[in-house]
Amino acid sequence: GENVEQHPSTLSVQEGDSAVIKCTYSDSASNYFPWYKQELGKGPQLIIDIRSNVGEKKDQRIAVTLNKTAKHFSLHITETQPEDSAVYFCAASTGGSTLGRLYFGRGTQLTVWP
Amino acid sequence: DTEVTQTPKHLVMGMTNKKSLKCEQHMGHRAMYWYKQKAKKPPELMFVYSYEKLSINESVPSRFSPECPNSSLLNLHLHALQPEDSALYLCASSPRLAGGSGANVLTFGAGSRLTVL
Numbered sequence: 722g723e724n725v726e727q728h729p730s731t732l733s734v735q736e737g738d739s740a741v742i743k744c745t746y747s748d749s750a751s752n753y754f755p756w757y758k759q760e761l762g763k764g765p766q767l768i769i770d771i772r773s774n775v776g777e778k779k780d781q782r783i784a785v786t787l788n789k790t791a792k793h794f795s796l797h798i799t800e801t802q803p804e805d806s807a808v809y810f811c812a813a814s815t816g817g818s819t820l821g822r823l824y825f826g827r828g829t830q831l832t833v834w835p
Numbered sequence: 836d837t838e839v840t841q842t843p844k845h846l847v848m849g850m851t852n853k854k855s856l857k858c859e860q861h862m863g864h865r866a867m868y869w870y871k872q873k874a875k876k877p878p879e880l881m882f883v884y885s886y887e888k889l890s891i892n893e894s895v896p897s898r899f900s901p902e903c904p905n906s907s908l909l910n911l912h913l914h915a916l917q918p919e920d921s922a923l924y925l926c927a928s929s930p931r932l933a934g935g936s937g938a939n940v941l942t943f944g945a946g947s948r949l950t951v952l
Contacts, residue, residue, distance in 0.1 A: 755941070757943075762945075763945050763946075764839075764841075764945045765878065765925070765943045766943065767940065808875075814939055820932050821866065821883045821890055821891050822880060822891070823939075827876070827877060828876070
């Protein structure tokens with residue numbers, strides 16, 4: 722099945738700096754790549770996603786890039802704020818026999834220092 | 836309404852108890868999911884329902900029994916659990932499993948924190 726690797730496991734940045742989290746996947750059939758933010762005591766919240774027919778997507782301070790050839794995708798957060806502190810999970814999914822399954826990375830604990 | 840509501844938020848039970856976790860969504864989604872999440876780990880898929888029928892069971896022990904009474908509700912019945920079953924149980928929903936843009940975009944609830952003594 723699909724294997725998603727996520728790096729780094731922890732990331733500390735100063736407020737206002739940028740943060741980048743990287744993920745790789747193994748199944749070339751994967752076609753949907755969401756990013757979730759999970760704050761303490763809450764469920765994961767979708768913050769941005771990208772499909773395999775698109776190379777980059779932006780939403781205000783958040784962007785995701787996808788390189789299908791290299792099988793990696795990245796989350797970029799600019800002008801970080803303390804409220805961006807959370808655990809971020811990348812994920813990948815495909816259709817076929819794995820329909821309905823999301824394969825998650827192990828998560829990145831992002832801490833933004835004021 | 837763009838929420839998935841889970842009750843209870845916290846549950847403490849003994850190994851001989853029977854309890855249930857409940858999940859509700861009113862977004863018209865036809866796929867609903869149960870995930871288990873241990874501390875500092877990603878969510879692990881347990882069950883998936885599509886159009887009220889069980890579509891995926893990830894070899895979950897029979898002490899966990901899912902139920903989907905209608906398209907808006909999802910239950911997880913718990914019986915004879917073990918202390919290692921203590922975790923955050925997350926419910927999620929998506930428009931459907933396949934077909935069309937946004938079909939498999941998951942919306943998660945806040946979770947039910949389960950402690951088994």
